[in-house]
Amino acid sequence: MNKKPFLNTKAYAAFNAANPLGPYQLERRTLGSHDVAIVIDYCGICHTDIHQVRNEWGGSLYPMVPGHEIVGHVQEVGADVTGFHPGDRVGIGVMVDACRSCSSCAEGLEQYCENGFSPTYNGTEQDKKRLTYGGYAEHIIVKEHFVLHLPTHLPLPSLAPLLCAGITTYSPLRHWKVGAGQKVGIVGLGGLGHMGIQFAHALGAHTYAITTSPHKKADALKLGAEDIIVSKDPSAMAQHANSFDFILSTISAPYDLSAYLNLLKRDGTIVIVGAPNKPTELGIFDLIPGRKTIAGSLVGGIQETQEMLDFCGAHNITAEIELISIQEVNEAFERMLKSDVHYRFVIDMASLRNT
Amino acid sequence: MNKKPFLNTKAYAAFNAANPLGPYQLERRTLGSHDVAIVIDYCGICHTDIHQVRNEWGGSLYPMVPGHEIVGHVQEVGADVTGFHPGDRVGIGVMVDACRSCSSCAEGLEQYCENGFSPTYNGTEQDKKRLTYGGYAEHIIVKEHFVLHLPTHLPLPSLAPLLCAGITTYSPLRHWKVGAGQKVGIVGLGGLGHMGIQFAHALGAHTYAITTSPHKKADALKLGAEDIIVSKDPSAMAQHANSFDFILSTISAPYDLSAYLNLLKRDGTIVIVGAPNKPTELGIFDLIPGRKTIAGSLVGGIQETQEMLDFCGAHNITAEIELISIQEVNEAFERMLKSDVHYRFVIDMASLRNT
Numbered sequence: 001m002n003k004k005p006f007l008n009t010k011a012y013a014a015f016n017a018a019n020p021l022g023p024y025q026l027e028r029r030t031l032g033s034h035d036v037a038i039v040i041d042y043c044g045i046c047h048t049d050i051h052q053v054r055n056e057w058g059g060s061l062y063p064m065v066p067g068h069e070i071v072g073h074v075q076e077v078g079a080d081v082t083g084f085h086p087g088d089r090v091g092i093g094v095m096v097d098a099c100r101s102c103s104s105c106a107e108g109l110e111q112y113c114e115n116g117f118s119p120t121y122n123g124t125e126q127d128k129k130r131l132t133y134g135g136y137a138e139h140i141i142v143k144e145h146f147v148l149h150l151p152t153h154l155p156l157p158s159l160a161p162l163l164c165a166g167i168t169t170y171s172p173l174r175h176w177k178v179g180a181g182q183k184v185g186i187v188g189l190g191g192l193g194h195m196g197i198q199f200a201h202a203l204g205a206h207t208y209a210i211t212t213s214p215h216k217k218a219d220a221l222k223l224g225a226e227d228i229i230v231s232k233d234p235s236a237m238a239q240h241a242n243s244f245d246f247i248l249s250t251i252s253a254p255y256d257l258s259a260y261l262n263l264l265k266r267d268g269t270i271v272i273v274g275a276p277n278k279p280t281e282l283g284i285f286d287l288i289p290g291r292k293t294i295a296g297s298l299v300g301g302i303q304e305t306q307e308m309l310d311f312c313g314a315h316n317i318t319a320e321i322e323l324i325s326i327q328e329v330n331e332a333f334e335r336m337l338k339s340d341v342h343y344r345f346v347i348d349m350a351s352l353r354n355t
Numbered sequence: 356m357n358k359k360p361f362l363n364t365k366a367y368a369a370f371n372a373a374n375p376l377g378p379y380q381l382e383r384r385t386l387g388s389h390d391v392a393i394v395i396d397y398c399g400i401c402h403t404d405i406h407q408v409r410n411e412w413g414g415s416l417y418p419m420v421p422g423h424e425i426v427g428h429v430q431e432v433g434a435d436v437t438g439f440h441p442g443d444r445v446g447i448g449v450m451v452d453a454c455r456s457c458s459s460c461a462e463g464l465e466q467y468c469e470n471g472f473s474p475t476y477n478g479t480e481q482d483k484k485r486l487t488y489g490g491y492a493e494h495i496i497v498k499e500h501f502v503l504h505l506p507t508h509l510p511l512p513s514l515a516p517l518l519c520a521g522i523t524t525y526s527p528l529r530h531w532k533v534g535a536g537q538k539v540g541i542v543g544l545g546g547l548g549h550m551g552i553q554f555a556h557a558l559g560a561h562t563y564a565i566t567t568s569p570h571k572k573a574d575a576l577k578l579g580a581e582d583i584i585v586s587k588d589p590s591a592m593a594q595h596a597n598s599f600d601f602i603l604s605t606i607s608a609p610y611d612l613s614a615y616l617n618l619l620k621r622d623g624t625i626v627i628v629g630a631p632n633k634p635t636e637l638g639i640f641d642l643i644p645g646r647k648t649i650a651g652s653l654v655g656g657i658q659e660t661q662e663m664l665d666f667c668g669a670h671n672i673t674a675e676i677e678l679i680s681i682q683e684v685n686e687a688f689e690r691m692l693k694s695d696v697h698y699r700f701v702i703d704m705a706s707l708r709n710t
Contacts, residue, residue, distance in 0.1 A: 112645060266467045283634045287651025
């Protein structure tokens with residue numbers, strides 16, 4: 001068992017000093033009988049990390065260790081752990097615990113736990129007291145139920161974004177039964193959108209990238225899109241009016257919902273996984289004449305996350321990433337705010353150990 | 356065959372003079388081989404009539420004969436009509452024709468006809484030229500496919516509102532599979548809402564009326580509601596938070612969508628059939644954490660309207676009405692704008708003949 005604190009506090013203090021949360025000493029959790037102790041090799045950077053580090057949504061809990069796109073390998077397992085062994089490649093997503101007894105948990109939908117799941121960071125354990133600390137760190141201890149097996153033949157750093165960006169897009173595509181014969185649009189070609197295009201295509205749908213950026217066409221086609229639709233081009237939007245079965249919106253900037261509803265055919269659905277901070281205007285007359293639907297979706301349950309990872313293994317799907325050191329995190333945040341990333345930053349945690 | 360014009364122009368001119376559309380002479384349609392000529396006995400007054408007579412939605416077509424909640428009896432049938440005979444009790448709803456060849460029509464969803472259905476009034480025939488004239492009249496000629504059989508044992512005037520208010524609420528309850536074991540809310544206790552409560556209850560759901568008016572409790576219980584929830588009472592709304600499977604919103608005044616979304620449980624759906632003129636604010640964060648859904652719905656197809664009428668026959672469901680003469684129409688409009696009607700005005704067309 002590792003004798004060091006589970007966070008390298010010296011390196012993390014430097015990161016926090018720049019962030020500016022200040023240095024602190026984190027309490028180390030003891031390995032329980034159902035726990036898995038994991039060495040973190042890589043951690044993706046999600047937009048959520050920026051919002052929460054900067055307290056842009058309010059209610060941030062400090063000290064904070066961000067990061068919920070965690071991949072690594074098992075270091076040690078508790079006495080009752082049966083599904084994992086030292087050396088296994090594993091991943092941790094946005095949840096590390098839930099009540100396991102409510103109706104949502106019973107259905108494998110821990111992300112909708114009626115008593116509140118424990119987020120991987122910026123939240124508390126199920127005791128509602130001890131803070132949870134995320135993946136910009138050397139180690140993490142997580143209950144077996146929330147640890148995921150990773151495909152063994154794909155490059156490890158490129159799997160990290162699957163744990164949030166991947167499952168967030170995969171889950172609604174599966175829940176709303178996207179598949180062959182359907183025309184599907186993915187709005188936004190960023191960390192989430194570039195996963196959504198790959199999944200929709202692999203599920204057999206005719207997939208279109210809907211983006212403000214015409215220069216992303218080559219990338220979109222490479223990821224599996226039939227074509228792109230430039231959302232700022234009214235004639236392109238008009239050409240595709242009333243033609244989509246399903247649209248997945250991954251953008252978090254405010255946008256014109258009406259324009260996307262107009263792309264849906266009768267009984268079509270738009271699912272929103274990227275949430276603008278401000279309310280959006282909804283014209284009810286955009287819904288009624290075609291019995292159209294708007295829905296939201298939040299990541300995915302543990303069972304479905306494992307299904308998604310297996311699906312990625314079977315279809316050789318990974319994220320497109322830029323690998324950085326922990327020392328480059330603050331610069332990465334700034335570049336993400338300018339959408340200057342193809343398509344996800346992933347931190348190499350070896351850089352933390354070398355600090 | 357009736358030798359008179361199908362509208363009693365003298366009486367109708369008087370009505371129009373008050374409205375103030377001016378007197379006019381309407382062209383009479385010839386009975387075609389697939390047509391049914393109907394004597395109109397009663398016609399319900401829908402809020403849409405007020406909006407369209409007054410051109411509040413824009414694009415109103417004059418001369419206009421309002422009315423799309425029509426009940427009466429067959430006077431004469433065309434040579435190829437097989438399903439109707441003189442004397443049959445029949446109804447006409449909001450549509451009198453559609454293309455009959457698009458995919459929506461092929462599925463029996465003429466209300467979503469991709470080439471545009473012909474509304475019963477304030478629209479055109481499928482030639483996109485000849486105006487259609489509605490039910491505030493003595494007679495109407497309609498293609499057999501759009502004529503509906505009425506239950507024979509229920510009072511005829513109380514069936515008129517089923518043709519719009521009835522099907523508009525029945526269709527979404529059926530499409531979203533409302534039934535036993537579900538908790539269902541009907542927002543608004545007016546012409547539509549009082550039908551929705553009866554249908555949801557008859558379908559086996561635990562049904563609640565959600566209203567701004569505490570004094571409507573006795574009526575709501577009589578219609579089949581378990582209880583009412585006063586939407587202006589924050590503690591009542593909080594008590595029912597996250598508990599509804601399905602909510603049907605029938606109100607057309609602007610309202611706080613967030614408050615109703617908060618009543619839905621995970622995977623719950625709110626369907627909106629009453630459309631405010633102004634856009635509503637939608638907070639995406641009200642949808643994401645419970646995978647909640649907002650949808651719209653427009654009346655129902657012809658086959659489903661017949662199913663609804665048969666359902667009413669089997670369950671003895673009718674509208675609660677106030678029967679008026681054609682001479683009282685303008686006063687009725689004013690009272691409806693004050694929600695002063697229990698719960699639908701129906702015009703006795705004998706009053707038109709006696710003018």
